[in-house]
Amino acid sequence: MARLGSWIKSQPEGIYVEPADAWIDPSEPKARAWVTHGHADHARGGHGAVLATPETLAIMATRYGPQNGQPVAYDERLRVGEVDVRFVPAGHVLGSAQIVMEHKGERVVVSGDYKRRPDPTCPCFVPVPCDVFITEATFGLPVFRHPDTGSEIDRLLHRLYADPSRCVLVGAYALGKAQRIITELRARGHHEPIYFHGAIERLNQLYQELGVELGELRHAGGATKAEMAGHVVIAPPSALNDRWSRRLPDPVTAMASGWMRIRQRARQRNVELPLIISDHADWDELTMTIRELAPSEVWITHGREEALKHWCMTHQIKACELNLVGYEDEDD
Numbered sequence: 386m387a388r389l390g391s392w393i394k395s396q397p398e399g400i401y402v403e404p405a406d407a408w409i410d411p412s413e414p415k416a417r418a419w420v421t422h423g424h425a426d427h428a429r430g431g432h433g434a435v436l437a438t439p440e441t442l443a444i445m446a447t448r449y450g451p452q453n454g455q456p457v458a459y460d461e462r463l464r465v466g467e468v469d470v471r472f473v474p475a476g477h478v479l480g481s482a483q484i485v486m487e488h489k490g491e492r493v494v495v496s497g498d499y500k501r502r503p504d505p506t507c508p509c510f511v512p513v514p515c516d517v518f519i520t521e522a523t524f525g526l527p528v529f530r531h532p533d534t535g536s537e538i539d540r541l542l543h544r545l546y547a548d549p550s551r552c553v554l555v556g557a558y559a560l561g562k563a564q565r566i567i568t569e570l571r572a573r574g575h576h577e578p579i580y581f582h583g584a585i586e587r588l589n590q591l592y593q594e595l596g597v598e599l600g601e602l603r604h605a606g607g608a609t610k611a612e613m614a615g616h617v618v619i620a621p622p623s624a625l626n627d628r629w630s631r632r633l634p635d636p637v638t639a640m641a642s643g644w645m646r647i648r649q650r651a652r653q654r655n656v657e658l659p660l661i662i663s664d665h666a667d668w669d670e671l672t673m674t675i676r677e678l679a680p681s682e683v684w685i686t687h688g689r690e691e692a693l694k695h696w697c698m699t700h701q702i703k704a705c706e707l708n709l710v711g712y713e714d715e716d717d
């Protein structure tokens with residue numbers, strides 16, 4: 386009997402689905418690409434044809450210009466070549482999907498980036514039992530256990546209300562994290578205007594166009610220090626320590642990232658208020674998901690593969706590492 390998933394080839398530039406002649410999240414231009422979500426290390430421009438959710442195609446169009454895209458709704462069933470394929474929610478960012486493929490009686494699921502906890506900006510991860518689960522492992526070490534999101538947001542608000550003469554400047558990636566922080570603040574009852582750095586404006590607008598309520602947002606560029614005092618300001622992490630932040634009223638520098646679990650990373654960025662808010666599964670979410678899906682094999686990509694592989698072995702699940710290039714662990 387052939388090896389499980391022998392029709393899926395792991396190549397340095399991506400996962401090649403041979404019977405469909407398609408690549409998943411390829412790092413180089415390909416004739417046919419299936420894209421899990423809009424982060425730059427997964428979605429690149431220049432492919433011949435792109436299959437992705439309508440939201441991911443809209444994000445790609447915003448970043449790269451028009452794509453030769455074919456939209457696929459969640460759970461819509463397609464047949465490409467000899468493969469039945471559907472996209473199901475991954476809970477990572479707006480439009481993010483896992484790719485479920487069936488061929489010759491085998492089901493293979495590619496998780497893309499994912500998380501299990503609720504996110505007001507996108508539908509929750511849908512578990513699909515499978516024979517082979519190809520999982521990310523960005524936070525694949527037992528040290529990574531993300532706290533409850535609401536309690537991290539409360540820490541932010543506590544600092545904000547403690548000194549109304551200052552602002553809290555939150556570093557958050559422009560796609561997904563920035564809009565999630567805004568919606569989590571709204572969910573905690575914070576309905577004041579939130580100021581933003583110009584670099585996240587287009588994606589804020591796109592999220593709103595696609596139906597995500599962000600409340601009242603104001604461009605920090607047109608505001609005075611007095612106006613921004615006592616308010617939250619959101620900016621990409623690169624702006625935290627640059628000249629731009631000098632326009633702000635004595636900012637408390639915060640950063641929202643799973644990496645804030647590591648004190649040294651917070652110190653490197655001069656972060657005074659580290660907020661452990663991640664768009665990736667933590668160790669418990671990774672292992673819980675594998676238990677739930679009960680795959681015969683787990684293939685592990687970008688991240689800390691070794692510990693998760695060891696966990697699988699001790700739970701009698703075959704596991705191996707895929708060595709894909711071009712993925713970054715910085716989108717969180």
Ligand SMILES: [Zn+2]
Binds near residue numbers: 422424427477498716
């Ligand atoms: Zn991502």
